[in-house]
Amino acid sequence: MRALTRPRLLLLALAGAVALGLVGAQSAFAGAFTPESGGSPNADDIDTLYRIVLYVGLVIFVGVEGALLWALFRFKLKRGGPPALQIRGNTPLEIGWTLGAAVILVVLAVVTFLYLDDITDPSSADPGPRETLAGVAFATIDQPNPPRGRELPIRVNGQQYLWRYDYPGKSGELFSYYEMVVPTDTTVTLKITSQDVVHSWWIPQLGGKADAVPGHTNETWFRISRPGRYGGQCAELCGENHADMRGVVVAKEPADYEAWVRRQKAGIKRSQELLAKSRRNEALR
Amino acid sequence: MTIDAVARPEVVVHGPLRARQSGWLSWLTTTDHKKIGLMYLFTTVVFFIVGGVEALLMRLQLGQAESTLIDGSTYNGLVSLHGTTMIFLFVVPIMAGFGNYLVPLMIGARDMAFPRLNALSFWLLFFGGITFYVSLFFEPPAAGWTSYTPLSDDAYLPSNGVDAWILLIHLTGLSSILGAINFVATIHNMRAKGMSWGRMPLFVWTILIYSFLLIIALPSIAAAVTMLLTDRKFGTSFFDATGGGDPLLWQHLFWFFGHPEVYIMILPAFGIISEVLPVFARKPIFGYKAIAAATVAIAFLGVLVWAHHMFTTPTATVVLVFFMVSSFLIAIPTGIKIFNWIATLWRGNVVFKTPLYFAAGFIGLFVIGGISGVILAVFPVDWQLHDSYFVVAHIHYVLFGGSVFGIFAGLYYWFPKMSGRMPGEGLGKLSFWVMFVGFNLTFLVQHSAGLSGMPRRIYDYQESAGWEGFNLASTIGSFLLGIGVLISIVNFIISVRNGTKAGNDPWRANTLEWFTQSPPPENNFDVVPRVRSVEPMKDIRREVENRTGEPSGSVAQPVA
Numbered sequence: 001m002r003a004l005t006r007p008r009l010l011l012l013a014l015a016g017a018v019a020l021g022l023v024g025a026q027s028a029f030a031g032a033f034t035p036e037s038g039g040s041p042n043a044d045d046i047d048t049l050y051r052i053v054l055y056v057g058l059v060i061f062v063g064v065e066g067a068l069l070w071a072l073f074r075f076k077l078k079r080g081g082p083p084a085l086q087i088r089g090n091t092p093l094e095i096g097w098t099l100g101a102a103v104i105l106v107v108l109a110v111v112t113f114l115y116l117d118d119i120t121d122p123s124s125a126d127p128g129p130r131e132t133l134a135g136v137a138f139a140t141i142d143q144p145n146p147p148r149g150r151e152l153p154i155r156v157n158g159q160q161y162l163w164r165y166d167y168p169g170k171s172g173e174l175f176s177y178y179e180m181v182v183p184t185d186t187t188v189t190l191k192i193t194s195q196d197v198v199h200s201w202w203i204p205q206l207g208g209k210a211d212a213v214p215g216h217t218n219e220t221w222f223r224i225s226r227p228g229r230y231g232g233q234c235a236e237l238c239g240e241n242h243a244d245m246r247g248v249v250v251a252k253e254p255a256d257y258e259a260w261v262r263r264q265k266a267g268i269k270r271s272q273e274l275l276a277k278s279r280r281n282e283a284l285r
Numbered sequence: 286m287t288i289d290a291v292a293r294p295e296v297v298v299h300g301p302l303r304a305r306q307s308g309w310l311s312w313l314t315t316t317d318h319k320k321i322g323l324m325y326l327f328t329t330v331v332f333f334i335v336g337g338v339e340a341l342l343m344r345l346q347l348g349q350a351e352s353t354l355i356d357g358s359t360y361n362g363l364v365s366l367h368g369t370t371m372i373f374l375f376v377v378p379i380m381a382g383f384g385n386y387l388v389p390l391m392i393g394a395r396d397m398a399f400p401r402l403n404a405l406s407f408w409l410l411f412f413g414g415i416t417f418y419v420s421l422f423f424e425p426p427a428a429g430w431t432s433y434t435p436l437s438d439d440a441y442l443p444s445n446g447v448d449a450w451i452l453l454i455h456l457t458g459l460s461s462i463l464g465a466i467n468f469v470a471t472i473h474n475m476r477a478k479g480m481s482w483g484r485m486p487l488f489v490w491t492i493l494i495y496s497f498l499l500i501i502a503l504p505s506i507a508a509a510v511t512m513l514l515t516d517r518k519f520g521t522s523f524f525d526a527t528g529g530g531d532p533l534l535w536q537h538l539f540w541f542f543g544h545p546e547v548y549i550m551i552l553p554a555f556g557i558i559s560e561v562l563p564v565f566a567r568k569p570i571f572g573y574k575a576i577a578a579a580t581v582a583i584a585f586l587g588v589l590v591w592a593h594h595m596f597t598t599p600t601a602t603v604v605l606v607f608f609m610v611s612s613f614l615i616a617i618p619t620g621i622k623i624f625n626w627i628a629t630l631w632r633g634n635v636v637f638k639t640p641l642y643f644a645a646g647f648i649g650l651f652v653i654g655g656i657s658g659v660i661l662a663v664f665p666v667d668w669q670l671h672d673s674y675f676v677v678a679h680i681h682y683v684l685f686g687g688s689v690f691g692i693f694a695g696l697y698y699w700f701p702k703m704s705g706r707m708p709g710e711g712l713g714k715l716s717f718w719v720m721f722v723g724f725n726l727t728f729l730v731q732h733s734a735g736l737s738g739m740p741r742r743i744y745d746y747q748e749s750a751g752w753e754g755f756n757l758a759s760t761i762g763s764f765l766l767g768i769g770v771l772i773s774i775v776n777f778i779i780s781v782r783n784g785t786k787a788g789n790d791p792w793r794a795n796t797l798e799w800f801t802q803s804p805p806p807e808n809n810f811d812v813v814p815r816v817r818s819v820e821p822m823k824d825i826r827r828e829v830e831n832r833t834g835e836p837s838g839s840v841a842q843p844v845a
C-alpha cells in the first residue's frame with residue numbers, strides 16, 4: 001500500500017469535510033443547503049429536483065477540485081524531480097471528457113423532465129376527479145391543466161409595496177391585502193399581475209417565484225395540507241421599500257376558512273357602506 | 286559554423302524615432318497602445334476600488350438585522366452604482382486594457398491598427414465613467430444595473446440618475462465597439478510572419494472572440510437604452526404596458542446583451558489563465574485547439590441563452606425548456622477548458638509563484654460558480670433560487686472568483702513586463718490567501734441565505750427571518766476580501782519603485798511580448814522574429830542554446 005502523501009491527505013480531508021457537511025446539513029443546518037419546502041407538493045418536488053442536481057454537482061466538485069489540487073501539489077517543481085512532460089494533448093481523452101460532460105447534462109435534463117409535470121401542473125396535486133370543467137380536453141402549451149378536486153382561483157395584484165388578492169365571485173365582494181387566507185386541501189391557482197412596476201411573488205415554502213409584470217398574467221399554484229402561516233416577500237427590485245413588500249398565506253381548515261370568508265365579506269361591505277355614507281354627508285354639507 | 290556566422294535572434298533597440306514626450310501631456314495626447322493600455326488599467330482599477338467601497342457599505346448595512354445605517358433609496362443607489370461600476374467600468378474595460386497593452390506585443394505588431402481610434406475608445410470610457418458618477422451630485426440611479434422597466438421609467442424614478450446611467454451605457458458602449466473593431470482589425474491584419482491562426486496565443490484568441498461578442502451584443506442594449514430615454518423624456522411607451530408597450534421587451538433586449546456580456550467578462554480571463562498555466566507548469570498548454578474551439582463555442586452558445594435570466598417571467602414552458610438546454614450546453618465547452626487546464630498542470634513542474642496562485646484559485650472558484658450555474662439552469666429549481674442571494678453568490682463566484690482572480694493573475698504575470706520590475710512575492714501570496722479566504726467567507730454563505738429565502742437587493746431584513754448569521758459572516762468576509770485587494774495594490778505601488786529589475790523574460794514565458802524589453806520601447810520591436818510555433822519564445826531560447834552551446838538562462842535576449 002502506498003503511503004499517505006500530502007495530496008492524498010488533502011483529498012481525504014476534502015472528501016471527509018464534504019461528507020461531514022452533508023451529514024451535518026440534514027440535522028444542524030436544515031434549510032441552509034436546500035431550498036425551503038414543506039408547504040406544498042410543488043415546493044417539495046423542486047426541493048427533490050434541486051437535491052438530485054446538487055448531489056451530481058457535489059460529485060463533480062469533489063472530482064474536479066481533487067484533480068486540481070492533486071495536479072498542483074503532486075507535480076510541484078522539485079530539485080532532481082522528473083522533467084515536465086512535453087505533451088500537447090490527447091485526442092481520445094478530450095473526446096472522452098466532452099462526451100462525459102454531455103452525458104451528465106442529458107441525465108440532468110431527463111430528470112428535470114420527469115419532475116416537470118409534478119411541479120408545473122396543478123392537476124398533479126390531487127389524484128381525484130376534476131370537479132370543474134370535467135371532460136374538457138386541454139391541448140395548449142402555455143396554459144396549465146385545471147386542477148382536480150377542490151380548486152380556488154385567486155387573482156394576485158402587485159403594487160408598490162403591497163399584494164392584493166381578489167377571490168372569485170362578484171368583483172370587489174371578497175378581497176384582501178397582505179394576508180391571503182386559503183382553505184387546506186384545496187389547490188389554489190394564482191393569476192398574478194402588477195399595476196405598476198415588476199414585482200415577484202414568492203412564498204418559498206409554497207414553491208417558486210412568479211413575476212408580476214404589468215400587462216401580463218403569470219400563473220402558479222400551491223396546495224397546503226396543514227393549517228399554518230407561510231411568509232415571503234417580493235423578489236424583484238420594485239422601489240425604495242422593496243424590502244418591506246411582504247406577503248403571507250394563511251391556511252385554515254375549510255370550516256374556519258368559510259367563517260373567515262363571511263367575516264371578511266361582511267367587513268368589506270360594512271366599510272363600503274360607511275364610506276358611502278360619509279361621502280353622502282360630505283356632499284350634502 | 287561559428288557562432289558569429291549566423292545572427293543570433295535578439296532585440297536591437299534603436300533610440301526613439303522622435304523626441305520622446307514626457308509628463309502628463311504625453312499621457313493625455315498619446316496614441317501608444319501601451320500607454321493607453323496602462324491608462325485603461327489604472328482607470329479601471331480606480332473604479333474597482335470605488336465599486337468595492339460601495340459593496341462594503343452595503344455589507345455594513347446588511348451585517349445585522351434591522352440596521353438603520355442606510356435607508357432604502359440610498360441602498361438601491363448603492364446597488365445600482367456597484368453593479369454598473371463593476372461591470373461597465375471595471376471588468377469589461379480592464380480586459381480591453383490588457384488587450385490594448387498585450388495584443389500588439391503578443392502578435393509582434395508595433396501598435397494597434399487604428400491608434401487614434403484607440404485613444405478615443407479610452408477617453409469615451411473615461412468620460413462615460415465621469416458622466417455616470419456625476420449623478421452622485423443630484424441623485425444616483427436606483428433601478429439596479431439591469432434598470433428593469435417600468436421601475437426605470439420617469440413615472441417611478443423621475444430623477445436624472447437613470448439618464449446618467451443611459452449616457453454611461455452609450456459612452457462606454459461606443460468605447461467598447463470602437464475598441465472591438467480595432468482589436469479585430471489588428472488581430473486579423475498585423476500578426477507577425479508565421480503566426481497563423483493555429484499559432485496565435487490563446488489570450489489573443491479570447492480578445493478576438495471578446496471583440497466579436499461586443500460587436501454582436503452592444504447594439505441591442507444601445508437600442509434598448511435609447512428607447513428607454515425616449516420613454517422617459519419624450520413620452521413614447523416602448524416599455525409601458527398602459528401605452529401599449531411591454532416591460533418584457535426591455536428584459537429581452539437587455540439580456541440579449543446582458544448574457545453575452547457575461548462571456549465578454551470571462552473569456553479574456555480564460556485567456557489569461559491559458560497563458561499563465563503553461564508558463565508556471567513548464568509544459569505546453571494541453572489541448573490548444575480544443576481550448577480555442579471551446580472559446581468560439583462558448584461565444585456562439587452565449588448568445589442563445591439570454592432568457593435564462595427570465596425563467597420566472599410569464600413565458601411558455603417550451604421556451605423555458607429551450608433556454609435550459611442551451612444553458613446546459615454551454616457547460617460542455619466550459620468543462621473542456623477546465624479539464625484542459627488541469628491536464629496542463631498534470632506531470633508538469635509546477636512553479637508556485639503569485640500568478641499561479643491566482644490562476645489556480647481562479648479554476649477552483651470558477652468550478653463552484655459553474656456548478657451553481659448548472660443548478661440555476663434547471664428552470665423549475667431556478668423558480669426557487671432566482672433573484673435570491675443564491676444568484677448573488679453564483680454571479681460573484683463566476684465574476685469575482687472567476688474574472689477578478691483571473692485579472693489578478695494577469696496583473697501579477699504581466700507586471701514585470703509593464704513596469705520593468707518584479708512584484709513582491711511575499712505580499713502577493715499574502716494578498717492571495719487573504720482574498721481567497723475573504724472571498725469564500727463572503728460568498729459561500731450567501732448560497733445558504735438565498736436557499737433560506739433571502740431575496741437580493743433588499744436593504745433590510747427582520748431578525749426573525751434567521752438570515753443574520755449568514756449576513757454577519759458575509760460582512761466580515763467582505764472586509765477581509767477588501768484588505769486582500771488592498772495588500773495587492775500596496776504591493777504594486779511598492780514594487781513599481783523598489784521591485785527587483787525584471788529583465789526581458791523573468792518567467793521563462795512562451796509568447797512574443799517577453800522578447801522585447803521590460804517595459805517595451807515605444808516601437809515594441811525593431812526586428813520581429815518569424816513565428817514557428819505557438820510558443821515562439823521557447824523556439825528562440827532553444828535556438829540561442831543550440832548556437833551558444835550553453836543554457837540560455839532566464840533571459841533569451843540581452844537587456845539593452
